[in-house]
Amino acid sequence: MVLEYIDGETLSALLRQLRPADERLPLAVALQVLADACEGLVAVHGLRDPDGRPYGLVHRDMSPQNLMVNFDGWTKIVDFGLVKATGLRNSNHTGHLRGKLAYMAPEQARGKPLSAGTDLFALGVIFWEMLTGRRLFAGEGDAETLENVMRCEVPPLREFRPDLPPGVEALLRRALAPTPEERYASAEAMLADIRALLRECGDTSEPRRALGAIMRHHFAEQAKYRMAAIRGASRGELRGRSAHIGSAPLPAAELSPPPAAADEQTQTRVLAEPRGAVPVPDDMSSPTDRLAVVPTRRPWLLWLSLPLVGAGVAAVLLLFVLPRQSPPQPEPKAAPAPTVPQPQAQPPRPATVVWFFQTDPVGATVTIDKGPESVLAALAPQIEGQVTPLRLVVPYDDQVQLQLTVTHEGYKPSKRSLIPMDNQNFIVELQPETPTPVPAITPVTNTLASPKKKPPSAKNPAGATAPTPASKSEKGEESELKDEPIFSPVKGGG
Template sequence: MLDGRYRVEARIAVGGMATVYRALDTRLDRVLALKVMHPGLAADEVFVERFIREAKSVARLDHPNVVGVFDQGTDGTYVYLAMEYVAGCTLRDVLRERGALQPRAALDIAEPVLAALGAAHLAGLVHRDMKPENVLIGDDGRVKVADFGLVRAVDTNSTASTGSVLGTVSYLAPEQMEHGTADTRVDVYACGVVLYEMLTGAKPHAGSTPAQVLYQHLHEDVPPPSAAVPGLAPQLDELVTTATARDPQRRPADAVGLLAMVRTAREALSDAQLDALPPQARTPEPGASSGSEDRTSVIPRPAAARPLPPAQDEQLNRTTRLEQPPAPPAPPGAAAPRAGRPHRRRPSRGLLAALVAVLLAVVGTGVWYISSGQFTTVPAVLDMTQAKAEQTLHKAGLGVKTQQDFSDTVERGHVISTDPGPGGRVRNTGKVTVTLSKGPAKAEVPNVVGMPFDEAKRKIEGAGLTVGEVGKQFSGETPQGSVLATDPKPGVERRPDSPVALTVSKGAALSVPKVQGLSVAAATSALEDKGLKVEVSDAQVYSDAPKGSVAAQSPADGGQVAKGDTVTLTLSKGKEMVTVPDVTGRSEADAKQALTSAGFKVEVDRPFFFPRDSVDSQSVKGGDQAAKGDTITIRLKGGF
């Protein structure tokens, strides 16, 4: 539990600056992501200041395509941000799994990314670390920009004070590398590199070391994507080369300008250009690493990437093949036909005309059927209310079928997904299945008070919850091993798999009898009569108790235990025997010091008349053995 409010459930990702966990806000009962700075960095005021700056910067953006920040705080050595949890995957996951994307899909991702950065730029902020790892694609299809950890105000000194360059090597603008400066145009450059990677499936510059990649960014232009994927539209080349111009003055001033270029390019592209299939040859090997320079520090990484909307039906894109009519016979005097080729009789012109007309009619009918409205593109209705979604779909001429499901991220009554998805095609007579959110799934804590522990555990797990911490408490009313109480209490609703703490009865409290000094048999009998178990320790100790009897017990006599608890007995080795030092002839002080150091107690017998400071005799002779702790009496000399 962090800060008494956030219950940590799982680790999502680890980066160089922080670790991200999935957690539950127990106060508002919602799932969120906790970004916790590494304790070693929390002592660095510069890092802490940057961490807090991220919280303030993102909180003031409040943009639907930016991962929101809910809270920021400190708990002991832990400095943290409480952020929006996005269930889904990163753009890096998609590129690793699918390689190059269709232009339509690439632009569908680029637009919300640029909208988020545009809002940041208008607010006077620059991200400085744009890369596929920082683009989240939710299970509901929404695109969000994450990790504003390197964000900085545009009007502040934009040169790194430490002389280091922050950001990921493959996406750094030349001016970031050369001068350490960063304004809104470095984000534009990074977005151009990301767009190139989406269209081609690879980074524009590659090298075995970061230094090689840095050199290429400084001295080589980013090539047009059509150089790697022939057939891409010139408008896409222009988008990439303009955004990645090495001279920052040649780039759009900010993400808002690049977004306008993207939308203009989309309008100029035909459906065929937008839906051009990327070459399979550029698809990365499964499990291929994205490189150490692309590590992310804040992004949830689910086990599998959610696929983007599928390509259009292959049947609608299949080309009709027309067979060429047979060639007419050669004129007189021409060369004879090749051997082995049968002589075909030339059909009449009327028959040829009829065949061509039929073929043209069939092809024309097919084209008309496809393009004249028999298929309708499904409009995007994600996150709309049910009423607005139905209105939008009906307006497009589509029927609607609704179903419901739980969602941690979509508000109750809003659309989670559609089938077909946005951009998909459906016959006008068909229906679109709309899945509406029922809000986060809830599970009710069952009443298991008085049940045996095993039975209570089965009932709690059957309700969709888990058993959390188990405490024990004495009770004279509830049988031992049965549940005394639950936290939360019965009837309270919690998210599925939330833990329920149990307090289990230890039964009536028993007082441990005193068995020190007894034999093992007598001590065992006395304890077992009380319903306790006995364990004899292998270790033995010196004590005043007779050898072989009980020297110590745990718990001690008078302690409270439950029936069936174990009492451990430690046996005595008897008194420890040590050699008595000879102190005759010594002064009283020296004699006391010697005997006390040997472990004995000392008594002094002084003569009544004229005692002298010299030991005349001792009760146990020097060199003899005596029990450690025994008393040795010394007699002082007397007389003149």
């Protein structure tokens, strides 16, 4: 990831420089800072995806610490580590306070949904503090600061700056409204009012030049040190190009230290050899470069070296003329005693470990089936009457195993064998019990038996035409058959 290098300081550092002398930024300069920051929010809030849909980004951490002012008088927004897309879930936990308390909007301090008005409220706080030189919501501690933010009581600006035009107070009143609905609808709307106030101040280019002069007045020494460090670190890379570092390089005359008187007898060793043969321009040289002095040729050094050459020749002749003597044999050195490795200190063992149980579904019961009596006694009060999610503090013992069972009504029990030697999180997914198979029901077909003929009795001989009264069962059979359709053909016309 490559980020832009901004040669400047934060707005917070600038305000700290002004505070001891009770100085204030001129109105036009403060409006210029506010306008640049608002233009940055226009770009942030208006960012869209490749399909043209807005992301709905919110910076969430607008503060003087995240506004960089360079030596040309430009202000830029930095630190997008807490940016959030409204309406989308991300890794930031809902309800957690993110950002600096003293510049939060009331809805952000209460954990409510955020919008572009949240960043505009923070810009209003920054503008109020630039004009007054005081902190708006900061208290003695975080609790007091948070309470001040949620109350959102803004003192009238005329109590501190009665010289300001009414339009400035109207802009602040709208930007610092307690509810998002009362604030500016967008950063573009707020930027339009800021530019209108800038036009009332006169030349719109003059505030930027004035801001650059203020920055150089307060941070010139820091800029010189920083630029010298950068040029010294990137010396080899800078020799092959003439591009300057930063948006507003300082003149070489301001960066160059006064030359010291050179001594002919003193030679300074070159600390680093140059990587390229291209000479460095004057405006790109650093104090480190000026320390390198190339020694000049001195003829008298040759005369001083002649006696040394003669002595060397004499030493060589003596080595060949004199008989060679065998050099003394060095005494054998005693073998060093073997080093015994020192045992490494073992880290202290913890007294207890923490186990955290989660189950799907929740509400399961955890029981300890097997383990030392001391461990069972320590876990019994923690398990009794408790269901998951469950946190257990278990005595440390890497020599035993605990048998655990996780049960839940309607689910199969899950058994685990665990050793209490480190902190662990357990997620147990319980399986539902297999339902009892229902036996298949064989359909029964009801068939109606045809009525049986009663054999003829003595009183009613066969062939008699007189009908006999039907019995009770026969009447029932006749009643069951009386509704059945008759498909026999009808004989005769009647």
